[in-house]
Amino acid sequence: MYLLGIDLGTSSIKVAVVDVTTQKNIATAQYPEEETAIKSLQSGWAEQSPNEWWQNVQQAILKLNATGLFDPKEIKAIGVAYQMHGLVVVDKDQNVLRDSIIWCDSRAVELGNNAFETIGEEKSLKHLLNSPGNFTASKLAWVKANEPEIYNRIDKTMLPGDFIAMKLTGEITTSISALSEGIFWDFENHEISKDVMDYYGISGSLIPQVKPLFSEHGYLRADIAASLGLSAGIPVAYKSGDQPNNALSLNVLKPGEVAATAGTSGVIYGVSNDLTYDKQSRVNTFAHVTYSEEKKHTGVLLCINGTGSMYRWAKYNFAPQSTYPELNNLALKAPIGSNGLKVLPFGNGAERMLNNKYTGAQLLGIDLNLHNQSDIFRAVQEGIAFSFRYGLDIMRENGMKPKVIRAGRANLFLSDVFAQTFVDVTGIPVELYENDGSVGAALGAGIGAGIFKNAEEAFNNHEVIKTLIPQHSAAYEPIYQDWKKILEKQLAIG
Incomplete structure (x- = not known):
């Protein structure tokens, strides 16, 4: 018996099949091979085509089936993880009305700031645990204000994973966790936020049916099953944003446990049992996958767009013909501190942890007689690690004090330079695991379909493959402090 996990990323679609008995990944595929482009019609805008996502999902599943490592007819449930905060809108016939305004799009920042002030900062933080910011509700409000002819045709508004589940099943559903990431959820009153809906003038009819995150969100359509070689009627039994799902995939389910990822964006995600918030909304709190009215487990999320x-x-x-492993080896040749070269990696939209400011990415201190490719690629990885430290210090201000961080051995954590720099500059050990988002989505489907009794059973074979401990923290601290001064100078100018 197998489970299928779909991870809708910004760069590509990853899919995995997991054996129920061993909980191990049997086969994995990715599509497309080249990273999916982000459309930027104006500075600070970022869009992708939902229909292209769907085509890529189908191609990824067919590629997975072609491995011959499993019988697709033995897949019993599907789980979906997805890039958070994106806006997908469809009409009554489930046709997409416009490209998705995705997570790193900044166009709704002003709308969200105005909502924050009008609703009231204290009230927003107490009830929403966030400022409306440039999250999904504010993006929908932008469409309402700027594209009324499209807005008036909207039947349902969704997050990216809801859209993929809709294409698989024909059903449109959401969950409290999903609503919270869109800033539609009132934690204090345990309901869809009247304040947000009333302020933006959004009709409740646009919100899909709310179901438990671990539950059956629809059943695979016969025509889709036939085209993908799967069994008709199997459930889509789990949907989660990529960061709560990444935490699930790392068995980060209990208060005090912390996960990290460094893909297109970088995230530190800690589980809390408090309805906590940052007064400046630099880090954000959402309902975790284990959230319920009885156990209000939240995920405190630090997001860095430019990782x-x-x-x-x-x-x-700088090295278009090189592979990432080759660049990682190249970075190893440069010394700690990259011979004084410094990188601010904030060039992918407004950064929430920088109070929604946009500094642009910067490469600073270039010595034309000294610096080479090794210095550049080490400086980039160090700058990204420094940005994690900057954000982690904000999380520490808000009571999150991790003793260990769990991460998947993927993306930037495949680099020895980045992984060790991350540990050295934060001062926190990191446990590395093989699981990734698509595997987490598959295991989530097993929980949602009742194949596993609970999350503990789904992860009883979870094993650490490597633990990194701080080795060069003393050497990095003054280098980080110099980097921090440069960043704060840029923020003051902005």
Whole structure:
């Protein structure tokens, strides 16, 4: 018996099949091979096509089936993880009305700030645990204000994972966790926020049916099953944003446990049993996958837009013919501190942890007679690690004090330079695991379909593959403090 996990990322679709008995990944596929482009029609805008996502999901599943490592007919449930905060809108016939305004799009910041002030900062933080910011509700409000002809045709508004589940099943549902990431959820009153809906003038009819996150969100359509070689009628039994799902995949389910990821964006995500919030909304609190009215487990999320996106930019512009492993080895040749070269990686939209300011990515202190590719690629990885430390210090201000951080051995954590720098500059050990988002989504489907009795059973074979401990913290501290001064100078100018 198998489970299928779909991870809708910004760069590509990853899919995995997991064996129920061993909880191990049997086969994995990714589509497309090249990173999916982000459309930026104006500075600070970021969009992708939901229909392209769907085409890529289908291709990824067919590629997975072609491995021959499992019988697709033995897949018994599907789980979906997805890039958070995106807006997908469809009409009554489930046709997409416009490209998705995705997570790193900044166009709704002013709308969200105005909502924050009008609703009241204290009231917003107490009830929403966040400022409306440039989250999904504010993006929908932007469409309402700027594209009324599209807005008036909307039947349902969704997050990216809801859309993929809709294409698989024909059903549109959501969950409290999803509503909270869109800033539609009132934690204090345990209901859809009247304040947000009334302020933006959004009709409740646009919100899909709310179901438990671990539950059956629809059943695979016969025509889709036939085209993908799967069994008709199997449930989509789990949907989660990528960061709560990443935490699930790392068995980060209890208060005090912390996960990290460094893909296109970088995230530190800690579980709390308090309805906590940052007064400046630099870090954000959402309902975790284990949230319920009885156990109000929340996920405190630090997001850095410019992590893997910064490394990708550096690769394409300084060493386009090299592979990422080759660049990681190149970075090893430079000394700690990259011979004084410094990178601010904040070039992928307004950064929430910087109070929604946009500094742009910067490469600073270039010595034309000294610096080479090794220095550049080490400086990029160090700058990304420094940005994690900057954000982690904000989380510490808000009571999150992790003793260990769990991460998947993927993306930037595949780099010895980045992984060790992350540990050295934060001062916190990191446990690395093999699980990734698609595997987490598959295991989530097993929980939602009742194949596993609970999350503990789904992860009883979970094993650490490597533990990193701080080795060069003393050497990095003054370098980090110099980097921090440069960042704060840029923020003051902005």
